[in-house]
Amino acid sequence: MIIGVPKETHRHEHRVGLTPFGVRRLTQQGHTVVVETGAGEAGHFTDRNFQEAGAQIVYSPEEAYKRGDIVCRVGSLSGDELNLLRPESVICGFHHLAVMPRERVEKLMAMKATLIGYEVIRDQHGDLPVLVPISEMAGQMAVQIAAHCLYKEAGGRGILLGNVAGVPPPTVVILGAGTVGRAAARQALASGAHVIVMDADLARLQCVHRESQGRIVTCVPIAERLVKYTAIADVLIGAILIPGARAPFVITEEMVKGMKSGSVIVDVSIDQGGCVETSRPTTLDSPTFIVHDVVHYCVPNMTASIPRTTSRALANASHPFLVEIAGKGVDRALRDDPGLAQGVYLYRGEMVNEKVGSALKMPAKQLTQLLRTDK
DSSP, X not given: OEEEEOOOOSTTOOOOSSOHHHHHHHHTTTOEEEEETTTTGGGTOOHHHHHHTXXXXXXXXXXXXXXXXXXXXXXXXXXXXXXXXXTTOXXXXXXXXXXXXXXXXXXXXXXTOEEEETTTOOOTTSOOTTHHHHHHHHHHHHHHHHHHHTSGGGTSOSOOSSOBTTBOOOEEEXXXXXXXXXXXXXXXXXXXXXXXXXXXXHHHXXXXXXXXXXXXXEEOOOHHHHHHHHHHOSEEEEOOOOTTSOOOOOBOHHHHHXXXXXXXXXXXXXXXXXXXXXXXXXXXXXXXXXXXXXXXXXXXXXXXXXXXXXXXXXXXXXXXXXXXXXXXXXXXXXXXXXXXXXXXXXXXXXXXOHHHHHHTTOOOOOHHHHOOOOO
C-alpha cells in the first residue's frame, strides 16, 4: 500500500503523523511512504532523514493526500484539507469527531471516507494504546504549564508550585484519575504540592492512593465537594475523558467565580469540548485568557509544543495498527482486530460510532454489518 504523510496545517501544529522510524519499518515490509516536504521540520525530522528511511518526498499536499491509500495525520482535518482528499480515503489521526463541525463530517461522509481515530482505538485489554502516551505527556505538561501560569507576570497568584519551608504548599485539584489525571498527580506531588484527585471510579482512586502511598487525597466528586475543593484550589486541572464523546461540564461558571483570584485552570479536556463551563479553545501563541480573575489555559493540541517527543511516541504506538491496515487492507484488518474496529468513526462514509452519532444527531450503523468480505 501507499501511505501518505502530509504536513499539518493547523496553527502551531508542529507534530508529524509518521517519523523516519515508522517509515523505515513500513518500507521494510514492502509498503511505499510518501512524505510532504517539510512535514517533520518542526520536530527536527528532515526530508533527508525521511529519504534515508525509505520515503519518497513529494512537494505538494495534493500528492501526499491523493497518492496515499492510507493518510497518516496527527490532528483533525481542516475544511481546506477536505478538498485534497480522494474519494474513499482512509485517514488515521486524532479526529475528535464529536466536536467537529457537522458540515465537515457530512462532507467526509459524502466522500465515502473511512476515519480511524487514534483516541478511540482499543487493545486486547480494553486500553487506549495510542492515546495513552500522549495523555501521559499532557498530564506532566499540565503541571509544568500551571506552574508558569501561577507567576505574577502570567496573571497568576504569584506563588511557586513547589514546597518551601515555613510556607504552606499550593493546592492542586485534579478532575479525573485516568492517564492524564494520574500523570498530573504524580508530577504535582513530586513538586511538593498538596494534591487532591477526584473521580467517580473508585477503582481509579484506589490506584492513585496505592501509587502515592496515601500522600494524595482522593474523593468522589459530588457537587458539595466540587464547590469546596475548587474554592481552595490554586490549580485546577481538568482531565475528564469519555472516549469518542464530548466531555461533560463538571465545573460550572459559579464554581469558577468562587475560585481564588489568580488561580489557574488547565483544561486538558478541551480537545473534546472541555469540562469547565468557562473554557474555550486557545492556541499555543495565545494560550491563556482570564475569566472571573482566574487564568484559563485551554490549548487542544498542547503536546504540539514538544513535537519531537510527541511524534516519536505517536509513531511507536500507532505502528502496529498501521502495519495491520497496510498489510491486510482496511476491511480484513477491522474484521481481525476488534480493538482497531472500535477506533472507526466513519466507514466508507457511514457513521459507525454511536457516541459521535448521538453528539451530532446522526444515526449510527453497525460496522460489522458493513465490512466487505472480499480481500
